[in-house]
Amino acid sequence: GGGDDPPRAEEDGKVAPPLVPAADDDGALAAARAAVEEVCEAVREAGLPSLSQVEAGIVQVFPYHASALDFRMPSREYVRNVVSQAELAMRALRQGNERAARETCRREDLRTIDVLMSRLPAFTAPYRDRATYSSFGRNFTKSDHLREIVRKLRPLLRDDDMLIDHSCGSNEWLAIARDELQGDGLRGLAFRGFDIFLARNDRDFEQYDFMRLTRASHRWLPPGDRLVVGLNPPFGFDVSGGGRNLAYKFMAHAARELQPRVLAIICPADTDHPQDYRLVDQDRTLCAGAAFFFPGSKDRTKQNQSELDKCLLDQQTNKLTVVRLYVRVTAADRATFA
Numbered sequence: 001g002g003g004d005d006p007p008r009a010e011e012d013g014k015v016a017p018p019l020v021p022a023a024d025d026d027g028a029l030a031a032a033r034a035a036v037e038e039v040c041e042a043v044r045e046a047g048l049p050s051l052s053q054v055e056a057g058i059v060q061v062f063p064y065h066a067s068a069l070d071f072r073m074p075s076r077e078y079v080r081n082v083v084s085q086a087e088l089a090m091r092a093l094r095q096g097n098e099r100a101a102r103e104t105c106r107r108e109d110l111r112t113i114d115v116l117m118s119r120l121p122a123f124t125a126p127y128r129d130r131a132t133y134s135s136f137g138r139n140f141t142k143s144d145h146l147r148e149i150v151r152k153l154r155p156l157l158r159d160d161d162m163l164i165d166h167s168c169g170s171n172e173w174l175a176i177a178r179d180e181l182q183g184d185g186l187r188g189l190a191f192r193g194f195d196i197f198l199a200r201n202d203r204d205f206e207q208y209d210f211m212r213l214t215r216a217s218h219r220w221l222p223p224g225d226r227l228v229v230g231l232n233p234p235f236g237f238d239v240s241g242g243g244r245n246l247a248y249k250f251m252a253h254a255a256r257e258l259q260p261r262v263l264a265i266i267c268p269a270d271t272d273h274p275q276d277y278r279l280v281d282q283d284r285t286l287c288a289g290a291a292f293f294f295p296g297s298k299d300r301t302k303q304n305q306s307e308l309d310k311c312l313l314d315q316q317t318n319k320l321t322v323v324r325l326y327v328r329v330t331a332a333d334r335a336t337f338a
Helices: 027-046 051-056 076-094 098-104 107-123 143-156 172-181 246-258 331-337
Strands: 162-165 190-195 205-207 227-230 262-268 277-283 321-328
Touching: 076 098, 076 107, 143 172, 143 227, 143 262, 143 277, 143 321, 162 172, 172 190, 227 246, 246 262
Parallel strands: 162 190, 162 227, 190 205, 227 262
Antiparallel strands: 262 321, 277 321
16 A cells, blocks of 8 residues: 555566557557567576566665665555555545545655656666766866866865865866976875776876775875865765755765865755865855766867867756865864854
């Protein structure tokens, strides 16, 4: 019934029904249906592993694991059941029986479907946007914008600081920071980039999942008062509300594990603020519009451009994107402002 929890997965060994409907009067659809059923029968006869067995053997890093989304994908049976009950509830409402409608379909079940609908564009992106989809749907920030962020950071930097990029992508931000800050009077600066994929520029790079990083796993990292951590994490979803999306989780993990003196982040404007940090700068225009690009892309309409950054396929976020700078609030700071 509508009060049941969403089943975790379909039972092993069961093959999902064909998605192509039967249509005896349409030869093309009938042929497609026969082809799908033939493949399903071949899978059964070959004794191939079920979908759940295959999924159990997949190694997923945290940012792309379902647990990072605080959302469990319901099964097809659950979705069909809720939709059927919603139709019954609507019929009861049309008959003026509000009580029966409420008893037929629970509000939390409808919320589950609503959340699922909002997640579908991301889940289906590899299939809908094959021409532009790459690198798990990540977006990279253009060089001019990265350079401006380094300039914003400059007044907050000190000698012997280490700049860490937790989602470095091609590792361009640190390369730009190194060039911009060279000869700027700062001494002893260090740099470190982390990503789950190998970076194009592997200087000061480590292929490591930042969300698994701890002080125990990286004992050589300097203390928090010498750390500056950024910059452009996966935005993810804010399933439970309150701005606790994946970008927030990257910030929160950095704050909890490393206690950096400065946090810099590109994030949706509704992202929550990390605890024990004070917002000192927020730019709502720098990364608005086409500030990002698809990694590995090529826009054929820009063939005459000589600079690599001008030939890429632009990407715009569907939410207002801001650049924020935070500084850590220490116990001494609290005593001062108390």
